[in-house]
Amino acid sequence: MSESQTTAPIRWGIAGPGRMATEIVPEFHLAGNAELVAVGSRSAERAEVFATKHGIPRWHSSYEALVEDPAVEAIYIATPHPQHTDIALAAIAAGKAVLVEKAFTATVADTERIAEAARQAGVFAMEAMWTRFNPAAAHLREVIARGEIGELRGCQGDLTAFREFDAEDRLFDPAKGGGAVLDLGVYVISFAQHFLGTPDVVRAVGGRYPSGVEGEFSLLLGYGDGRSASLAGAFTAYGPGRMMLNGTRGWIDVHARFHRAASVTIWREKTPEHLEFDSGYRYEIEHVGECLAAGLTESPIMPLDDTVAVQRIMAEVLDQI
Numbered sequence: 334m335s336e337s338q339t340t341a342p343i344r345w346g347i348a349g350p351g352r353m354a355t356e357i358v359p360e361f362h363l364a365g366n367a368e369l370v371a372v373g374s375r376s377a378e379r380a381e382v383f384a385t386k387h388g389i390p391r392w393h394s395s396y397e398a399l400v401e402d403p404a405v406e407a408i409y410i411a412t413p414h415p416q417h418t419d420i421a422l423a424a425i426a427a428g429k430a431v432l433v434e435k436a437f438t439a440t441v442a443d444t445e446r447i448a449e450a451a452r453q454a455g456v457f458a459m460e461a462m463w464t465r466f467n468p469a470a471a472h473l474r475e476v477i478a479r480g481e482i483g484e485l486r487g488c489q490g491d492l493t494a495f496r497e498f499d500a501e502d503r504l505f506d507p508a509k510g511g512g513a514v515l516d517l518g519v520y521v522i523s524f525a526q527h528f529l530g531t532p533d534v535v536r537a538v539g540g541r542y543p544s545g546v547e548g549e550f551s552l553l554l555g556y557g558d559g560r561s562a563s564l565a566g567a568f569t570a571y572g573p574g575r576m577m578l579n580g581t582r583g584w585i586d587v588h589a590r591f592h593r594a595a596s597v598t599i600w601r602e603k604t605p606e607h608l609e610f611d612s613g614y615r616y617e618i619e620h621v622g623e624c625l626a627a628g629l630t631e632s633p634i635m636p637l638d639d640t641v642a643v644q645r646i647m648a649e650v651l652d653q654i
């Protein structure tokens with residue numbers, strides 16, 4: 334897809350002025366085809382404070398008002414996962430494109446509802462799995478497609494991020510979709526699903542906090558032709574966040590932390606090539622703008638079928654834990 338510099342920038346609204354929204358605002362300004370025009374919150378005060386701090390011209394005291402704002406063309410949803418669904422469905426019903434934070438929803442049924450609504454309405458919807466849009470990931474797709482490490486047979490990796498237990502934090506609260514699988518597992522599973530496809534077998538173990546959400550997991554994805562992925566993640570421990578892709582003629586180290594993919598080493602048989610890359614959220618934002626300019630209703634890199642597949646794997650992992 335080509336750059337959409339010649340078309341007008343997409344006018345974005347942010348739903349959920351929390352931690353992630355604060356982090357992503359500068360990336361909307363860096364993206365070449367985006368304009369941040371509005372923010373919505375459950376509170377007029379929080380919306381106004383956020384808008385004033387970040388120079389956003391319009392603010393709304395409800396998510397409904399944000400969705401109905403005629404100045405907004407696309408909505409970036411950054412509430413806790415269970416609260417993505419109602420906002421996404423309302424936005425789609427209003428004809429607005431949605432970029433929905435990972436994990437897309439807290440349940441498979443909610444993901445399927447959003448996918449079906451978007452397809453029926455012909456409205457663009459995509460999971461904000463920014464790892465797939467970072468330049469390193471784009472480069473790896475080309476290296477692998479050219480067969481430079483042979484046939485891909487598997488991957489191994491973790492995303493481990495120690496967090497002190499805090500019952501108030503969404504990460505540990507079942508009502509807010511807490512737990513390491515939806516927060517960290519989504520990255521390792523989506524990575525494996527992207528490069529290897531949807532697995533035939535899922536095997537998982539893990540442990541839970543007294544609040545009921547899981548703090549650690551380890552899982553194996555199996556494919557009928559013998560390929561496999563061995564993945565792990567935890568809030569309960571420290572770890573690097575590395576990923577390795579194994580091929581019949583070489584392998585690729587995606588260095589820590591792999592989900593932002595700032596550097597990789599490509600081993601063609603035994604010869605290493607070290608490469609460094611820029612990374613950030615602007616690439617997924619630009620990709621949405623390019624899709625909209627091209628009249629697409631789904632991303633070819635993060636299609637809704639992949640999101641549904643990843644959600645199903647996460648549900649299976651949670652069942653087994």
Ligand SMILES: NC(=O)c1ccc[n+]([C@@H]2O[C@H](COP(=O)([O-])OP(=O)(O)OC[C@H]3O[C@@H](n4cnc5c(N)ncnc54)[C@H](OP(=O)(O)O)[C@@H]3O)[C@@H](O)[C@H]2O)c1
Nearest residue numbers: 349350351352353374375379411412413414416434435436
């Ligand atoms: N891509 C990444 O690197 C990345 C990193 C971190 C998080 N995330 C994702 O971004 C999303 C938000 O994470 P976060 O850490 O930013 O969350 P957060 O700060 O806990 O919450 C974000 C906002 O959601 C709004 N909200 C709406 N309904 C809510 C409810 N019932 N309970 C609590 N808040 C509610 C709140 O705004 P108002 O009260 O003002 O309405 C809150 O400020 C999650 O899906 C997360 O997985 C992605």
